[in-house]
Amino acid sequence: MTAVPLRAAAAPPHRLPVAVVAIGLALLLAVAALASLSLGASGLLPWEVILRDTTPAERAILFDIRLPRLILGVLVGAALAVSGALMQGLFRNPLADPGLVGVGAGAGLGAVIAIVLGGLLPVTNRAMLGAYLVPVFAFAGGWAAVLILYRVASLRGQTSIATMLLAGIVLGALAGAVTGILIFVADDNQLRDLTFWGLGSLAGANWTKLAAAAPILIAGLAAAPFLARGLDAMALGEGVAQHMGVPVETVKRGAILSVAAMTGAAVAVSGGIGFLGIVVPHILRLAVGPGHRLLLPLAALFGAALLVAADTVARLAVAPAELPIGIIMALIGAPVFLWILLARRAVLEV
Numbered sequence: 001m002t003a004v005p006l007r008a009a010a011a012p013p014h015r016l017p018v019a020v021v022a023i024g025l026a027l028l029l030a031v032a033a034l035a036s037l038s039l040g041a042s043g044l045l046p047w048e049v050i051l052r053d054t055t056p057a058e059r060a061i062l063f064d065i066r067l068p069r070l071i072l073g074v075l076v077g078a079a080l081a082v083s084g085a086l087m088q089g090l091f092r093n094p095l096a097d098p099g100l101v102g103v104g105a106g107a108g109l110g111a112v113i114a115i116v117l118g119g120l121l122p123v124t125n126r127a128m129l130g131a132y133l134v135p136v137f138a139f140a141g142g143w144a145a146v147l148i149l150y151r152v153a154s155l156r157g158q159t160s161i162a163t164m165l166l167a168g169i170v171l172g173a174l175a176g177a178v179t180g181i182l183i184f185v186a187d188d189n190q191l192r193d194l195t196f197w198g199l200g201s202l203a204g205a206n207w208t209k210l211a212a213a214a215p216i217l218i219a220g221l222a223a224a225p226f227l228a229r230g231l232d233a234m235a236l237g238e239g240v241a242q243h244m245g246v247p248v249e250t251v252k253r254g255a256i257l258s259v260a261a262m263t264g265a266a267v268a269v270s271g272g273i274g275f276l277g278i279v280v281p282h283i284l285r286l287a288v289g290p291g292h293r294l295l296l297p298l299a300a301l302f303g304a305a306l307l308v309a310a311d312t313v314a315r316l317a318v319a320p321a322e323l324p325i326g327i328i329m330a331l332i333g334a335p336v337f338l339w340i341l342l343a344r345r346a347v348l349e350v
Helices: 006-010 018-038 046-051 056-091 103-120 123-153 161-185 188-199 207-234 238-243 248-270 276-288 292-316 325-343 345-349
Strands: none
Touching (some): 018 046, 018 292, 056 207, 056 276, 056 292, 103 123, 103 188, 123 207, 123 248, 188 325, 207 238, 207 248, 207 292, 276 292, 276 325
């Protein structure tokens, strides 16, 4: 059988103009943001607060509940989508996502430890952390996983992508096993908290939590475009990239640290939200091509719009209760990803 060249087979037959895609995604984000600010159980519209006298309670609904939740959704959605694009570029694998490096599993284990064993901490420490006990432990768990992973995958100043992939899978399995043990000993209330945290939610958003997570998320998003040229060159192979003058090890470290920072902070404040890191870069590669100079900012726009829209649906679907946002993302992401696999299965078999 004659092999089909992967580059030719993988090239999409039609690509949309980048300007059209960018404007469309910006409009989608604007509509999703307006819906997030306008829709809710109270029926309060944002322009009502601006144009007429309102009560302190009404102003609090807009400025202390909806607005920080919207901003956090924008940052978390952008961070998860850009993290997925970085991982796929680093591993040269369209199925890669931040979970491959164990950040999500480490953060999840940290959160489970806080929920199940947090009561064993001294009263002073619990009072100091307060409602941020789980986010702090989740962020610490994510970073601990990355530090272990980087130590295992690095030798004589060189980082092996293959070793990193295998070590990430092992760390994920180990974190899952320890998480399982802790779930086994948890009581009913703790199990309920674990279930809702694991499915993801932006319900706890406030200005204090946003102030803690935003600098990390923004720093990761700002660093990502500087990795675009290196990731494009590494798509041809690390040896070729080095001959082109690309500092390959620096690009690897930058990508891993950016993903660790963004994913750790996102998981810490929103819990487990899947599919964004896989589906968003996939769709954009089909639309505008694989170049990271365009892919990364477009992924940030698309991820932010998609998560804000999903969060709005989660708030309204069973109001006054609220669905976990991870369920909405799975209902959206799984069919889309299955459609992508079916549409490109000939390429994947090559």
